[in-house]
Amino acid sequence: MQSNNSIGLGTDKDTPLYTIGVVAQLLEVSVHTLRLYENEGLVIPFKKDSNHRLYSANDITRLKCIRDSITNKKFSIASIKTLYAMIPCWSIRNCSEGERENCEAYNSTMNPCWTFKHSNNLCALQECRTCDVYKEHNHCDNIKETIKNNTRQA
Numbered sequence: 001m002q003s004n005n006s007i008g009l010g011t012d013k014d015t016p017l018y019t020i021g022v023v024a025q026l027l028e029v030s031v032h033t034l035r036l037y038e039n040e041g042l043v044i045p046f047k048k049d050s051n052h053r054l055y056s057a058n059d060i061t062r063l064k065c066i067r068d069s070i071t072n073k074k075f076s077i078a079s080i081k082t083l084y085a086m087i088p089c090w091s092i093r094n095c096s097e098g099e100r101e102n103c104e105a106y107n108s109t110m111n112p113c114w115t116f117k118h119s120n121n122l123c124a125l126q127e128c129r130t131c132d133v134y135k136e137h138n139h140c141d142n143i144k145e146t147i148k149n150n151t152r153q154a
């Protein structure tokens with residue numbers, strides 16, 4: 001997972017504003033649950049120098065989708081990670097054949113690309129929290145659409 005030491009200011013929706021306590025209240029979950037999702041790689045909150053976490057509106061959208069998948073669709077955390085692992089990041093980011101061969105994320109079916117440490121490819125220089133591959137999949141149920149779009153372009 002890449003570091004996220006700079007505030008990813010893009011749109012207002014990406015600005016980290018909400019503390020973990022506020023988000024927990026909003027989603028009616030415990031702080032422990034939010035930390036679990038983070039540890040499992042489902043969400044990457046912004047971390048301040050003090051190590052306190054802040055969440056953006058987009059992070060909250062992501063967490064709502066995760067909660068809905070778990071509570072209503074009965075997905076496990078492992079299932080959601082597998083779904084995220086299906087995002088064709090190598091196609092979105094135009095990785096070369098050589099980069100794909102040596103990329104753990106490309107070869108994994110169990111974990112999202114942003115949970116791996118990248119040292120010798122394009123991702124080594126990209127902060128995952130601000131990467132489109134991560135940001136544009138707040139809705140864990142839009143991944144099929146991404147696959148379709150990228151298959152058409154192949």
Ligand code: SF4
Nearest residue numbers: 089113123126128131
């Ligand atoms: S594709 Fe983007 S989100 Fe995935 S590991 Fe690379 S930089 Fe991170």
